[in-house]
Amino acid sequence: MKEALLTVSFGTAVEEARQADICAVERAAAQALPHLPAYQAYTSPTIRRILARRGVDIPGFVPALEQLAQDGVERVYVLPTHLLPGYEYDDLLEAAGQLRPQFQQLRMAPPLLGDTWGVRALAEILCGRFPRQEGQTIVLLGHGTEHPGNLVYPALQGVLDWLGREDILIGTVEGWPQAEDVLEQLSRQNCRRLLLAPLMLVAGTHAVEDMAGPEPESWKNRLEASGYEVIPFFEGLGRLPQVQEMYVHRLKTLVEEHHGL
Incomplete structure (x- = not known):
């Protein structure tokens, strides 16, 4: 079964912070489970437009999932970098629910401070x-x-x-x-x-x-x-190795729960 990791963030237009914080979390997650092809998405349309003008093309959450389905991915592990279970996370859950029929499995980790x-x-x-x-x-x-x-x-x-x-x-x-x-x-x-x-x-x-x-x-x-x-x-917080490890823990727990480990 073809699997993939999708890390989804709100995003930021401050490039130094994007590299030091968001990209650092994405790299940590990808390196922790290297067998999973890693994808990314940003939920803010404004941030995506700003980055696109700089030549950085990052899809929204729904287009990213649609592309994964077109690529034949059957099982998706979604790692949100959101800190708390707020409106943004609720929107992710709703969108994931609508697109879940396109996959055999679509699993989403809780926010960092979700428990x-x-x-x-x-x-x-x-x-x-x-x-x-x-x-x-x-x-x-x-x-x-x-x-x-x-x-x-x-x-x-x-x-x-x-x-x-x-x-x-x-x-x-x-x-x-x-x-x-x-x-x-x-x-x-x-x-x-x-x-x-x-x-x-x-x-x-x-x-x-x-x-x-x-x-x-x-x-x-x-x-x-x-x-x-x-x-x-x-x-x-994203640049802290200890916080990156928290996200890795979220991801590994998501994968292990599926495999019954």
């Missing part, structure tokens, strides 16, 4: 990534969503607290906790220096603009306006 294992594993990685420093608090900025999947962020905060890392605080651009909530928590801590970093797969547009952009509403400027020294940190 307790993922949340705990990432919390431990973050603790190692950002060692405790006297007088410094780490503020991690996620995308956030109105989807119930936003619960991932307070869940991750809870695990960090359990691990004794109250110096790591999580906020979101479009969900909860918001900047006001993080500022309230900071007021209870004895710190004046903040390391501001993205809690995102890719340090793309949100990191450049929403996190540390020149606008007064950016998190950096709002935190500085409250009297904090803010040090921006522009690195996405």
